[in-house]
Amino acid sequence: MIDAALRAAAVPPFHAMAMAREAAALEADGRHVLHLEVGQPSTPLPRLARDAVRAHLDEPLGYTNAAGLHPLRHRIADRYAGVSHERVLVVAGASAGFTLAFLTLFEPGDRIGVLEPGYPCYRNTLLALGMVPVPIPVGPQSRWAPTPAHLEAAGDLRGLVLASPSNPTGTVLGADALAEITAACRTRGIAVIADEIYQGIVDGPAAARVLDHDANAFVVNSFSKYWSMTGWRVGWVVVPDSVVDTVERLQQNLYICAPHVSQVAALAALDATDELDAHVARYAANRAIVIDGLAAAGITDIAPADGAFYVYAHVAHLTTALGIDSLELTRRWLHEIGVAATSGVDFDLARGHEYVRFSCAGHGADMVEACGLLAGWTP
Numbered sequence: 001m002i003d004a005a006l007r008a009a010a011v012p013p014f015h016a017m018a019m020a021r022e023a024a025a026l027e028a029d030g031r032h033v034l035h036l037e038v039g040q041p042s043t044p045l046p047r048l049a050r051d052a053v054r055a056h057l058d059e060p061l062g063y064t065n066a067a068g069l070h071p072l073r074h075r076i077a078d079r080y081a082g083v084s085h086e087r088v089l090v091v092a093g094a095s096a097g098f099t100l101a102f103l104t105l106f107e108p109g110d111r112i113g114v115l116e117p118g119y120p121c122y123r124n125t126l127l128a129l130g131m132v133p134v135p136i137p138v139g140p141q142s143r144w145a146p147t148p149a150h151l152e153a154a155g156d157l158r159g160l161v162l163a164s165p166s167n168p169t170g171t172v173l174g175a176d177a178l179a180e181i182t183a184a185c186r187t188r189g190i191a192v193i194a195d196e197i198y199q200g201i202v203d204g205p206a207a208a209r210v211l212d213h214d215a216n217a218f219v220v221n222s223f224s225k226y227w228s229m230t231g232w233r234v235g236w237v238v239v240p241d242s243v244v245d246t247v248e249r250l251q252q253n254l255y256i257c258a259p260h261v262s263q264v265a266a267l268a269a270l271d272a273t274d275e276l277d278a279h280v281a282r283y284a285a286n287r288a289i290v291i292d293g294l295a296a297a298g299i300t301d302i303a304p305a306d307g308a309f310y311v312y313a314h315v316a317h318l319t320t321a322l323g324i325d326s327l328e329l330t331r332r333w334l335h336e337i338g339v340a341a342t343s344g345v346d347f348d349l350a351r352g353h354e355y356v357r358f359s360c361a362g363h364g365a366d367m368v369e370a371c372g373l374l375a376g377w378t379p
């Protein structure tokens with residue numbers, strides 16, 4: 001028998017995926033399940049992208065340049081002021097972008113700040129690479145934003161991972177907050193990695209972008225969410241000039257390139273704004289349904305979401321009364337009323353047992369039905 005190396009074996013699960021698996025198993029047994037657990041659009045590839053893919057299927061679609069198709073890199077670079085296409089590399093989803101960023105910027109043993117609550121794969125990818133994720137607990141006091149005081153409390157850091165809008169809260173870092181935290185990082189020599197995957201999905205004005213405040217930040221973005229392409233595994237990074245060659249060499253060796261057909265789809269999807277903006281409007285409407293519906297179910301302590309498609313709710317009144325944590329609470333909801341949601345333990349090791357994340361990416365009718373079931377649920 002071969003054992004996994006200690007470090008790999010110690011990487012924690014991504015509970016949202018485990019919950020999705022449990023929900024799928026119930027459905028396979030004929031149960032009706034309402035999916036508010038996984039953070040992915042329920043819509044297909046945009047129509048323009050489907051057409052482009054069909055038109056390319058008879059072509060070889062072999063490897064592309066490691067850095068990606070030229071027209072796609074150019075179109076992505078055009079989204080930023082003063083960024084040349086050479087600094088843009090197309091990658092196999094934001095997930096590959098994080099690995100490339102961490103390997104480029106850090107050594108095993110380096111301490112990297114990750115916000116709690118935050119997307120768990122930052123922490124778990126760092127662990128898999130032998131780096132040390134340092135939790136930075138944010139909360140309502142700073143509107144879930146990291147501040148220079150948080151950095152001070154975290155001690156010596158080589159890097160900081162920011163996300164705006166954030167998963168699970170959906171809060172956006174305002175321009176002032178972003179300017180302040182990036183300036184503090186600069187002063188302390190802390191490299192900033194900014195996950196901007198949810199930037200297309202905001203209710204109000206466009207979210208502030210890290211490159212407008214820190215020209216040396218490492219940006220990670222993806223076609224997964226706004227462009228409704230999770231399964232196509234395609235995203236991009238914008239990297240400082242000084243590391244373009246390093247990132248490209250890592251990409252050649254680790255991934256060769258992002259999937260060719262997905263790059264074709266991504267290029268066409270960039271023109272599908274009308275179709276995709278309609279999804280964004282639906283996510284906002286769904287979020288309002290869920291917030292109202294949860295209030296009717298007695299769940300009212302909710303992080304202020306400016307974007308993404310999540311509602312992050314404090315459910316301590318339920319977990320305390322029942323003497324269980326939010327993992328057990330979400331399991332009970334799944335099995336007793338067929339509502340799948342994600343425990344906060346994925347996002348926050350310290351306080352997540354009192355929180356649940358609801359994803360509003362699905363259909364409005366499902367949100368209404370799920371909230372009705374939660375309101376009628378008797379523990």
Ligand SMILES: Cc1ncc(COP(=O)(O)O)c(C=O)c1O
Binds near residue numbers: 039
């Ligand atoms: C904040 C955040 N970043 C990255 C990802 C993963 O993105 P990708 O599908 O592009 O790998 C997710 C997926 O849920 C996410 O929520």
